[in-house]
Amino acid sequence: MNKNNIFHHRHILCVILIGITLSCAPYTAAHATEQATQNAPAQKQENAAFKPLFNAESMTLDNGMQVIAIPNHRIPVVTHMVWYKTGGADEQRGKTGVAHLLEHMMFKGSENVPPGEFSKIIKTMGGNDNAFTSLDYTAYFQSVSTDHLKDVMTMEADRMRGLLLPENHVLSERDVVIEERRQVTENDAQAHFAEHLNAVLFLNHRYGRPVIGWMQEIENIDRNDLQTFHDTYYAPNNAILIVSGDITLDTLKPLAEEIYGTLPRKDIPPRTWRAVPDMVGTVNMVHHDARVRQTSALHMMRAPSFRQDRTAALALQLIENILSDGAASRLYKKLVVENKMASSVSFSYSGAYWSNGRIWFAATPLDGVDPAGIIAAYREELLNVVDGDITDTELQDAKTRLIDRAVFARDSLSGPAMIVGRALVTGSTLDDVEYWARDLNAITQDDIRKAAQNYLDPRTHAGITGFLYPEDSVNEDAPEHITEKSSQQATEQVIEQVTEQATKQEEEQ
Numbered sequence: 001m002n003k004n005n006i007f008h009h010r011h012i013l014c015v016i017l018i019g020i021t022l023s024c025a026p027y028t029a030a031h032a033t034e035q036a037t038q039n040a041p042a043q044k045q046e047n048a049a050f051k052p053l054f055n056a057e058s059m060t061l062d063n064g065m066q067v068i069a070i071p072n073h074r075i076p077v078v079t080h081m082v083w084y085k086t087g088g089a090d091e092q093r094g095k096t097g098v099a100h101l102l103e104h105m106m107f108k109g110s111e112n113v114p115p116g117e118f119s120k121i122i123k124t125m126g127g128n129d130n131a132f133t134s135l136d137y138t139a140y141f142q143s144v145s146t147d148h149l150k151d152v153m154t155m156e157a158d159r160m161r162g163l164l165l166p167e168n169h170v171l172s173e174r175d176v177v178i179e180e181r182r183q184v185t186e187n188d189a190q191a192h193f194a195e196h197l198n199a200v201l202f203l204n205h206r207y208g209r210p211v212i213g214w215m216q217e218i219e220n221i222d223r224n225d226l227q228t229f230h231d232t233y234y235a236p237n238n239a240i241l242i243v244s245g246d247i248t249l250d251t252l253k254p255l256a257e258e259i260y261g262t263l264p265r266k267d268i269p270p271r272t273w274r275a276v277p278d279m280v281g282t283v284n285m286v287h288h289d290a291r292v293r294q295t296s297a298l299h300m301m302r303a304p305s306f307r308q309d310r311t312a313a314l315a316l317q318l319i320e321n322i323l324s325d326g327a328a329s330r331l332y333k334k335l336v337v338e339n340k341m342a343s344s345v346s347f348s349y350s351g352a353y354w355s356n357g358r359i360w361f362a363a364t365p366l367d368g369v370d371p372a373g374i375i376a377a378y379r380e381e382l383l384n385v386v387d388g389d390i391t392d393t394e395l396q397d398a399k400t401r402l403i404d405r406a407v408f409a410r411d412s413l414s415g416p417a418m419i420v421g422r423a424l425v426t427g428s429t430l431d432d433v434e435y436w437a438r439d440l441n442a443i444t445q446d447d448i449r450k451a452a453q454n455y456l457d458p459r460t461h462a463g464i465t466g467f468l469y470p471e472d473s474v475n476e477d478a479p480e481h482i483t484e485k486s487s488q489q490a491t492e493q494v495i496e497q498v499t500e501q502a503t504k505q506e507e508e509q
């Protein structure tokens, strides 16, 4: 399922990228030093723990392009990335898919790089390259030995300056994307269903559209659409250059000035996006599909992004971890181990967005289990969090787990560039990334309660429920419980139970 709404030029790196960005952006790892000073006085320990993670160095060229170096000199290799602060959400209404098709066309020739040659040249250098498009951003990257850095920068700048967009390649690449949409979305029942849940969740908002585009609109994209999008958004002042690995800013600066510094800045249209309207009513979507083997129970909610509410976003990262990180997590214990309702369960919060973030819940019911019961049990777990029943130990353990895990990000070559890039193009600052561990560690029980009350309470915070069934269950299994009324009754029942419990506890005190 494309929870992240990211489409790749090629799909090899998909898993790696999602592993980095899905559950952990912005991701830092100051914990290594914390471990080393565990027996030191508290003050010293605190300072050591909150050193900047990546020691990234930043500057801005005269034409407005931000340049970042993330040094790691273990091997003579660099990852070179250019992140554009534009993606599917910037497309005009009726023109979905333009940002992503343009990403494909970036490999089809610019003044000094013939069509189809870009990746071949990188290969002959012994490197690899890729690109991806999301709602908010589009990024291109190459990993090569340090002595090829200048060459890849030159090629990247060439396609930032302008594209050939040969008509025959536009048409053939459009067919490639049409096929990509079939494979990635339409032939995958869950992804296809999720696309529709998302469209309803973000009704009349740019995030309601699929990054790859609606089929009817992809089919009508022409050369002019691509040219216009490139002319409008591909400019140095709308891009961030990040080089990680065997590099320092001192070495990078003259190269960046020489190669990217000569590109003219453009007036980028401001993102005057309308806020997403409040949801009205309870939405349950039901779909039966012959390709589905197992029933799924799904639930989606809007959530704040890091840019919108950083404290809540950090709190939600911790709540996500407590609810669904591993076999000891709350949802797994409740739904899989204790209640034996589901064979798998997941809850993920994504906050690296320019506009709203989102929360996803998905579970696979065991045979004979009512999926509406799973949604009710999930809501009950959310209500427990809203009621403030996360213990201090749980909170501390989640902080430790997240910060520990982030240590690994520092050691990879392209990981730091991915993390820093994604955070910056979605409105976070470099300091937000460097001091993420400090800020996560500072989240209090109060912050957790507030975030839960504001964004997770199923009584006040509407979401979308989806039930995806195998085709053969249409008649026997299409039960009453999936009707809006009974689902709502189930929720109300849970709410009643929980309120009752709360009242009881109060009385006991």
Ligand SMILES: [Zn+2]
Pocket: 007, 008, 009, 010, 100, 104, 177, 180
């Ligand atoms: Zn693609």
